Amino acid sequence: MKYAEKTIGSIVAENYQAAAVFDKYRLDFCCGGKKLLGEACSQRQINVEEVEADLRQLTQSADPAKAFQQMDSGTLISYILLQHHFYIRQYGPIILQHLEKVAHKHGGNFPYMIRVAAVFSALLEELLQHMRKEEEVLFPAIRSLDLPGSNSNVHIQAPIRVMEQEHDEAGFLLEEIRTLTNNYTIPEQACTTFRISLMELEEFEARMHEHVHLENNILFPKALHMMIPA
Template sequence: MSTSILDVTILEPRLKHPTIFEKFDSLNPGEDFIIHNDHDPKPLYYQLLAERGQTFVWEYVENGPEWWKVRIGKLAEGEKETTIGELVAKDYRKAQVFKKFGIDFCCGGKKTLSEVCNKKGIDIHRVEDELKNVDQQSQRTGDNYQNWELDFMCDYIINTHHNYVRESIPFLSEISQKVARVHGEHHPELVKVAEVFAGIAADLSMHLMKEENILFPYIKEMVLAKKTGMPLPQAQFGQVANPITVMEQEHEGAGEDLSEIRELTNNYDVPADACTSYRILFKKLEEFEDDLHQHVHMENNILFPKAIELEKQFK
């Protein structure tokens, strides 16, 4: 039987997602359909993930620039391929394997290994062999974030990663502008690097405030309610999955921007005519990217899924 195609371009905007959800819910396990759209339906992916969990297959059949087609299939009950984020959540050392192969384990952590390897043309067997080598090595207990209490993890993220971002943004903003002014004539990519980082700085500054003032306090309230046996206060945003979806989308945006900088700089390759500031800029940008990867991994792959599960215990 051929896979049916749902053309959402002919639907009113308010009806698109409800129609897709209705179509998905009508599927039997193992069945699928293809949505045809005029833009990347990535927000739909996050909504499906938040409201239906890891119960579906998401595969790009056509990926722009004019049309997007995505195959959405329903998994059988209990059927689930481990995601990249889950692999790293269980053992953070595996992040180095994914980094070696250019696989995004934080912002793109909800994808499966087979899905990413297929899309990027990577030999999955080579990746799996290196992951097995990691499994055979002893693991330090200090790397196991899975055992941390969620309120402690919120505080740790703020004190470690949020503070690092806030401290780094002014310096990186200033030095990226300086290096662009001095070397931009011979290295025009530096002008673009400064421009992209300015966007990252603005977006992340707002992002941190939303986490610290809205999402993290609610997660800590859930932990306290669970410990004390008190009812959970009503949240103004409804379910915790709602702000989490927004945070994950913003994480992906920051990750894409930093990937653009890495591409512009040829993986932070310093040219022969680079001055000291030029070299420091590239070193700090790479450090900033590494920190963001660990930061987003802790949130997307550990904190957020556990917060969603914790909220369910109050229902």
């Protein structure tokens, strides 16, 4: 299938480096991610063949850290929203449902899973509130710094400190889950849902690590650097 026949969102999902290409052509891959690339290019009178050529030049072997560092703050925010916030909202409740099922059916033999379900429930609730604050307050403020005439009246230091503290709190909960499950070890007699839930938890933790890394180590320092001294 040609790139033109794929949705913009699916292209970025397959290769995050495509975000930089779409940003170059001012193609919305977040809110406009459901549009076919060909349709989006036609609407903006962009030569789709040029966009496809740039996409074909992307390679999975490129240094991911360098790619993220080269993204402007707006593109990086869009990537975080698409790859991480969407994932948590979409799959967090499903993982919790699996964990609660395991805790209910197998909590007698594996009592630690009762605690795991409770900790993950608390983690998910905290993350949903955390993401809402980022999306409604911090991210718009950071995006505004890229606009012409932006100034130091945009205060982001305090919100960033709060977000970093909440990242730490989420990390503590994830570490507790890892400890409770003995590094996500699957018991020999575990049923399918039990096995799946532990694999889901391990993937969730890995994604959270990248999520927090992108914000704490790349996005937030980049945003603070853009602040114009008063």
